[in-house]
Amino acid sequence: MRIKATIAYNGSKFQGFQRQKRTDNTVSQTLEAALKSLGIESKITGSGRTDKGVHATGQVVHFDLPQFWQKKNLKELKTRLNQKLQFIQIKHIKEVSPNFHAQYDAKTRVYRYLIKTTPPSVFEKEYVSHYKIVNPALFQEALKLFEGTHNFQNFKKQGSSTSSDIRTVKKVKLLKIKNYYAVYFFANGYLRSQVRMMTEGALKVQNGTLALKQLKEQLNTKTKHFTTLAQPNGLYLARVFY
Numbered sequence: 119m120r121i122k123a124t125i126a127y128n129g130s131k132f133q134g135f136q137r138q139k140r141t142d143n144t145v146s147q148t149l150e151a152a153l154k155s156l157g158i159e160s161k162i163t164g165s166g167r168t169d170k171g172v173h174a175t176g177q178v179v180h181f182d183l184p185q186f187w188q189k190k191n192l193k194e195l196k197t198r199l200n201q202k203l204q205f206i207q208i209k210h211i212k213e214v215s216p217n218f219h220a221q222y223d224a225k226t227r228v229y230r231y232l233i234k235t236t237p238p239s240v241f242e243k244e245y246v247s248h249y250k251i252v253n254p255a256l257f258q259e260a261l262k263l264f265e266g267t268h269n270f271q272n273f274k275k276q277g278s279s280t281s282s283d284i285r286t287v288k289k290v291k292l293l294k295i296k297n298y299y300a301v302y303f304f305a306n307g308y309l310r311s312q313v314r315m316m317t318e319g320a321l322k323v324q325n326g327t328l329a330l331k332q333l334k335e336q337l338n339t340k341t342k343h344f345t346t347l348a349q350p351n352g353l354y355l356a357r358v359f360y
Contacts, residue, residue, distance in 0.1 A: 171350030247352030
């Protein structure tokens with residue numbers, strides 16, 4: 119029986135989502151260890167990877183249940199997993215088609231980047247990024263540049279290889295609530311650290327350290343003007359549409 123689960127996690131407690139050889143402190147390996155303790159040997163597959171320090175409120179994973187679990191209540195499985203997990207929460211769980219694939223079947227992935235313009239409290243530091251927004255209109259104009267289908271080869275972490283760097287950003291939305299800004303990216307997929315690098319570029323434009331023209335040049339693969347990334351703690355994988 120194939121299971122689709124929607125999960126949330128505090129990324130500051132892990133070395134990223136994807137399993138690694140040098141550490142077992144990843145979201146994938148932690149979740150797999152909890153499954154194994156219940157007699158479930160399946161590996162998990164996520165809709166996408168998140169970097170160290172990046173959170174999720176709507177990551178989707180799939181895994182397979184052994185025969186002896188198939189007649190048991192999925193509500194019980196959800197409860198028992200949540201009892202075993204720290205910093206990861208199983209939000210929803212359901213049976214899906216045996217052919218369902220959390221990564222390949224995803225149509226749209228939504229990332230949310232939270233910014234606080236005043237210093238975060240001690241309770242917020244892990245969950246928001248701190249930047250001054252001096253020109254909101256220019257910030258929005260810079261973010262809108264990313265909408266559409268582009269070659270994002272200059273907006274990925276160095277050393278990451280992909281078969282294609284072309285991605286379609288369907289929409290970028292900027293919301294302001296008091297002294298907080300929330301940036302939402304809707305895309306069919308992302309390169310490694312692409313969201314953080316797009317956000318960093320727009321932040322540089324609005325604070326005057328990068329010209330809008332330079333951001334366009336980098337997006338058009340002409341010249342790379344920066345390689346830095348926005349802070350990870352404000353980034354969330356918010357939702358995945360199928």
